[in-house]
Amino acid sequence: MGKNKILCIYAVIVFAFLMIPLFIITVTAFGSGSAITFPIESFSLKWFLNVFTTKSFRESFLTSLLVALLATMISMLVGIPAAYALAKSKMKGKQLIKSIFLSPTIVPGIVIGFVLYQFLVLSLKIPMYLGLLAGHFLVTLPYIIRVVGSSLEQFDFSIEEAAWSLGCKKTTAFFKVVLPNITSGISAAFMLAFINSFNNIPVSMFLSGPGVSTFPATLMNYIEYNYNPTVSAISVLLMLCTMIMMVIVDKTLGIASLAK
Amino acid sequence: MSPFLFGVVNMKKNSAFLIVVPGLIIVFICLGLPLFKVLLPTIFQGNYPASSYVEFFQDAYYLKIFFRTVKMALITTAVCMVAGVPTAYFISRCKKKWKGLLLAISIFPLMTNSIIRSFAWINILGTNGIINRLLTSLGIINEPAKLLYTEFSIIIGSVYLFLPLMIVTVTGVMENIENDLMEAAQSLGANRISAFMKVVFPLSLPGIIVGSILVFTGTLTAYTTPQLLGGNRNLVLSTLIYQKALTVGDWNSASVIALIMIIITVIVIRVFNGLAARLDKRGENHG
Numbered sequence: 001m002g003k004n005k006i007l008c009i010y011a012v013i014v015f016a017f018l019m020i021p022l023f024i025i026t027v028t029a030f031g032s033g034s035a036i037t038f039p040i041e042s043f044s045l046k047w048f049l050n051v052f053t054t055k056s057f058r059e060s061f062l063t064s065l066l067v068a069l070l071a072t073m074i075s076m077l078v079g080i081p082a083a084y085a086l087a088k089s090k091m092k093g094k095q096l097i098k099s100i101f102l103s104p105t106i107v108p109g110i111v112i113g114f115v116l117y118q119f120l121v122l123s124l125k126i127p128m129y130l131g132l133l134a135g136h137f138l139v140t141l142p143y144i145i146r147v148v149g150s151s152l153e154q155f156d157f158s159i160e161e162a163a164w165s166l167g168c169k170k171t172t173a174f175f176k177v178v179l180p181n182i183t184s185g186i187s188a189a190f191m192l193a194f195i196n197s198f199n200n201i202p203v204s205m206f207l208s209g210p211g212v213s214t215f216p217a218t219l220m221n222y223i224e225y226n227y228n229p230t231v232s233a234i235s236v237l238l239m240l241c242t243m244i245m246m247v248i249v250d251k252t253l254g255i256a257s258l259a260k
Numbered sequence: 261m262s263p264f265l266f267g268v269v270n271m272k273k274n275s276a277f278l279i280v281v282p283g284l285i286i287v288f289i290c291l292g293l294p295l296f297k298v299l300l301p302t303i304f305q306g307n308y309p310a311s312s313y314v315e316f317f318q319d320a321y322y323l324k325i326f327f328r329t330v331k332m333a334l335i336t337t338a339v340c341m342v343a344g345v346p347t348a349y350f351i352s353r354c355k356k357k358w359k360g361l362l363l364a365i366s367i368f369p370l371m372t373n374s375i376i377r378s379f380a381w382i383n384i385l386g387t388n389g390i391i392n393r394l395l396t397s398l399g400i401i402n403e404p405a406k407l408l409y410t411e412f413s414i415i416i417g418s419v420y421l422f423l424p425l426m427i428v429t430v431t432g433v434m435e436n437i438e439n440d441l442m443e444a445a446q447s448l449g450a451n452r453i454s455a456f457m458k459v460v461f462p463l464s465l466p467g468i469i470v471g472s473i474l475v476f477t478g479t480l481t482a483y484t485t486p487q488l489l490g491g492n493r494n495l496v497l498s499t500l501i502y503q504k505a506l507t508v509g510d511w512n513s514a515s516v517i518a519l520i521m522i523i524i525t526v527i528v529i530r531v532f533n534g535l536a537a538r539l540d541k542r543g544e545n546h547g
Contacts, residue, residue: 011350014343018369021380036383038390078283089276097280100287106525108481110498111518119294134290199373202483219375235376242371255364259428
């Protein structure tokens with residue numbers, strides 16, 4: 001039993017290391033002083049008010065939601081059929097095609113942002129927000145391909161063939177037989193893609209400018225010039241969103257679906 | 261790339277190809293083309309091919325940043341392995357109820373913005389941060405120690421960023437190892453530690469390798485943490501790109517660094533995957 005105890009203490013220390021900084025940041029959000037202190041001297045909610053009344057936070061939050069949603073949607077339109085085709089066919093070069101779809105994971109985010117800014121925005125004069133959307137499309141696509149792909153690997157394609165042999169058209173069979181059977185995979189892929197797009201910083205750093213700025217990019221700029229509990233308050237709000245989302249995922253798909 | 265694919269489509273009118281082609285074209289336009297257009301010219305400029313790259317590796321300033329980046333990625337990966345593997349083992353052996361909770365605690369940071377996770381450490385390590393105030397109030401130090409904006413703070417921030425990834429990845433593999441194997445080894449006379457080292461560890465190596473790839477390449481290319489915790493004195497490759505391009509306006513150097521980053525990432529993934537494949541083969545021979 002003794003050695004199990006050592007392992008247990010080891011794990012407790014690791015989890016303490018993971019949780020304590022987030023706990024500290026949560027406490028500091030409720031301090032009333034304009035400097036970040038821990039423990040706090042008196043309780044106040046004014047920093048939360050500050051978050052909601054700051055225009056750049058409100059606007060960039062909506063921008064981020066919109067970009068993450070659009071990018072994930074486009075990735076799903078492109079990625080789900082592609083994952084399906086890759087799962088079904090035994091064609092040559094299947095591995096090559098899959099690795100092309102997953103290639104955005106090999107290119108560092110800051111490099112993606114850099115080349116998109118230089119090529120799409122500076123050379124081709126494409127509007128910044130389209131460049132940003134392209135960048136976030138690249139962030140989200142690998143999640144769709146990977147998670148939907150692995151969910152299609154579990155799918156028994158003989159059901160689809162049964163539908164075909166009963167006279168169902170191929171497209172109808174895809175929508176009525178294949179898709180309903182992989183909804184949990186699609187939902188998990190959507191969640192992961194959306195969260196990672198929303199949280200992404202390196203891709204957005206180059207693709208932000210006047211009028212177009214994602215929430216994390218705005219936050220980065222804010223931290224550079226301000227050091228007050230507003231950022232702590234934002235952290236608390238974002239962590240609250242994350243928690244709510246995780247509870248929903250746990251109740252519907254199981255928490256392990258986010259561990260992909 | 262795309263003419264080649266069109267050729268293939270024409271050769272065999274395969275419906276699977278037709279479904280895949282629009283996606284490939286979009287990825288090519290959004291990623292392949294910008295990469296080629298921006299990064300390829302850097303190879304052919306200068307007096308001889310790849311001269312920009314030779315110059316990069318001859319420049320003491322760049323070299324220092326390059327080795328700092330690699331060094332910090334190595335340290336971070338090692339720390340994440342040492343801290344993450346036993347923890348993952350602990351989670352995988354827990355009762356189901358606890359397992360779910362501990363997995364949730366590990367996943368939660370991964371879903372939390374990395375700005376928040378770095379910002380937390382500014383509060384802890386800063387001049388007026390928690391550690392410094394604790395140490396001065398206890399009289400251990402008289403003046404605040406410089407903890408923030410050092411290589412140390414980047415490493416701590418990176419470990420904090422990537423440790424959950426290591427834990428979650430390795431737990432996923434360890435969960436599939438039967439408890440009976442451990443018990444069998446122990447009943448055959450192995451003690452707990454040697455049973456772990458000889459049974460569980462080799463079986464979970466593929467997961468540990470995947471986790472290490474994610475942590476190493478992640479740290480190597482991370483932007484947020486070195487930017488927030490490193491300051492201007494401790495640049496790494498990703499913050500150097502940003503500084504070169506947007507602060508100094510030296511787009512050419514930024515492109516050179518960008519290609520170097522891609523190449524290192526690809527090499528690291530190749531080497532580690534090759535290692536994993538060799539280990540897998542060894543496992544098959546044993547089986």
